[in-house]
Amino acid sequence: xxxxxxxxxxxxxxxxxxxxxxxxxxxxxxxxxxxxxxxxxxxxxxxxxxxxxxxxxxxxxxxxxxxxxxxxxxxxxxxxxxxxxxxxxxxxxxxxxxxxxxxxxxxxxxxxxxxxxxxxxxxxxxxxxxxxxxxxxxxxxxxxxxxxxxxxxxxxxxxxxxxxxxxxxxxxxxxxxxxxxxxxxxx
Amino acid sequence: xxxxxxxxxxxxxxxxxxxxxxxxxxxxxxxxxxxxxxxxxxxxxxxxxxxxxxxxxxxxxxxxxxxxxxxxxxxxxxxxxxxxxxxxxxxxxxxxxxxxxxxxxxxxxxxxxxxxxxxxxxxxxxxxxxxxxxxxxxxxxxxxxxxxxxxxxxxxxxxxxxxxxxxxxxxxxxxxxxxxxxxxxxx
DNA sequence: TCATTCCGCTACGCTACAGTAGCGTAGTGG
DNA sequence: CCACTACGCTACTGTAGCGTAGCGGAATGA
Numbered sequence: 001x002x003x004x005x006x007x008x009x010x011x012x013x014x015x016x017x018x019x020x021x022x023x024x025x026x027x028x029x030x031x032x033x034x035x036x037x038x039x040x041x042x043x044x045x046x047x048x049x050x051x052x053x054x055x056x057x058x059x060x061x062x063x064x065x066x067x068x069x070x071x072x073x074x075x076x077x078x079x080x081x082x083x084x085x086x087x088x089x090x091x092x093x094x095x096x097x098x099x100x101x102x103x104x105x106x107x108x109x110x111x112x113x114x115x116x117x118x119x120x121x122x123x124x125x126x127x128x129x130x131x132x133x134x135x136x137x138x139x140x141x142x143x144x145x146x147x148x149x150x151x152x153x154x155x156x157x158x159x160x161x162x163x164x165x166x167x168x169x170x171x172x173x174x175x176x177x178x179x180x181x182x183x184x185x186x187x
Numbered sequence: 188x189x190x191x192x193x194x195x196x197x198x199x200x201x202x203x204x205x206x207x208x209x210x211x212x213x214x215x216x217x218x219x220x221x222x223x224x225x226x227x228x229x230x231x232x233x234x235x236x237x238x239x240x241x242x243x244x245x246x247x248x249x250x251x252x253x254x255x256x257x258x259x260x261x262x263x264x265x266x267x268x269x270x271x272x273x274x275x276x277x278x279x280x281x282x283x284x285x286x287x288x289x290x291x292x293x294x295x296x297x298x299x300x301x302x303x304x305x306x307x308x309x310x311x312x313x314x315x316x317x318x319x320x321x322x323x324x325x326x327x328x329x330x331x332x333x334x335x336x337x338x339x340x341x342x343x344x345x346x347x348x349x350x351x352x353x354x355x356x357x358x359x360x361x362x363x364x365x366x367x368x369x370x371x372x373x374x
Numbered sequence: 375t376c377a378t379t380c381c382g383c384t385a386c387g388c389t390a391c392a393g394t395a396g397c398g399t400a401g402t403g404g
Numbered sequence: 405c406c407a408c409t410a411c412g413c414t415a416c417t418g419t420a421g422c423g424t425a426g427c428g429g430a431a432t433g434a
Contacts, residue, residue, distance in 0.1 A: 006380055006431065026292050028215055031421060042382045047423065101292035104350050105213050108285055121351055148354065149363060155351070156343030163291050164308055164346060167335065176336060180371040193401065193410055218391060229412045234393065 013039040014046055018060040023095040026102030061116050064096040065123040076135035083127050084178050088169045091162045145185050153181040200226040201233055205247040210282040213289030248303050251283040252310040263322035270314050271365050275356045278349045332372050340368040
């Protein structure tokens with residue numbers, strides 16, 4: 001059962017262009033006709049590999065997240081600084097930052113996309129949860145503090161500035177956020 | 188030049204149904220045909236009052252915000268508690284909470300909607316800015332603190348929980364957020 | 375070589391939607 | 405009562421998009 005190279009090629013080209021269109025126009029900006037046009041793969045072939053547009057979207061979205069390398073500097077402060085700087089950088093430049101709002105919007109209504117949103121959120125935030133739970137195990141967190149609170153205290157203001165107030169995410173702001181979150185939470 | 192009652196009636200019915208559809212399906216869920224169907228106002232009449240779908244959307248969205256009654260309890264802590272509880276309540280139940288993601292998504296691309304988003308954001312957040320600046324004038328804020336930081340520290344986690352992590356916004360969480368934000372910022 | 379699998383292509387049918395044209399009617403203000 | 409305005413209705417054009425059918429050709433791997 002050797003994998004047919006033609007299939008791999010077609011699938012890869014289609015997924016790449018779907019992702020491309022996704023970042024340009026959000027979920028609403030993707031059409032099968034346009035994917036076919038850009039990828040050079042015939043529309044009929046696309047439907048040979050995915051049963052519907054939704055299935056294609058879900059698969060394309062699921063490749064959005066970057067593999068999360070969780071840092072381990074030895075201290076919660078160090079870990080969080082690294083992670084927050086990286087998240088801010090992604091919010092400024094990464095492709096998925098332009099797609100997430102439309103996924104969130106769709107997730108408000110479509111159950112399938114809601115599942116996707118949950119998975120995506122978990123993937124993006126997983127390193128934060130990991131380092132925070134590690135710190136909790138080391139006793140760096142106050143007893144009455146939930147890791148989820150700390151994650152929200154950091155990611156919340158970042159997301160707020162990126163999408164709601166549209167304020168810049170410069171280094172000063174980032175370090176403010178990390179420092180404030182730590183003073184809330186550490187023993 | 189008395190206002191024609193027929194015009195007022197038609198406009199009101201159309202705007203109401205547009206708003207209704209908006210909350211149900213976001214911006215993408217609004218179609219002129221459906222508005223006409225539900226409102227009982229003929230499609231041609233709609234186009235007699237608004238030059239395009241975009242114009243109708245903008246006008247319908249601009250009526251989203253609730254008139255902000257800014258509290259004045261005398262202390263920053265009191266004001267923020269009132270405002271945060273109210274915001275959380277709106278995030279849980281208010282119509283616009285279901286629409287905002289699609290506006291944010293559209294604002295990423297469409298300049299017109301971006302302007303709308305800015306206006307909407309300013310309207311929703313205005314009370315927070317007001318009470319915070321008042322506190323600053325009273326000397327309740329540390330010298331190196333921007334009001335915008337405090338607003339982000341409160342609204343950020345709320346929004347994050349509502350749309351990203353989808354955690355519940357119960358009273359305990361709300362009061363945690365307010366208290367933490369205050370300890371960051373007060374003298 | 376040869377059957378199998380995959381693919382591109384053209385051509386569909388169907389639905390939804392934006393926006394327009396023209397007519398006859400009904401409500402409005404004076 | 406009358407001129408005017410707004411309205412509803414039907415019908416239309418044009419576009420975009422989803423998803424399908426069937427054919428002939430080309431790559432694949434045994």
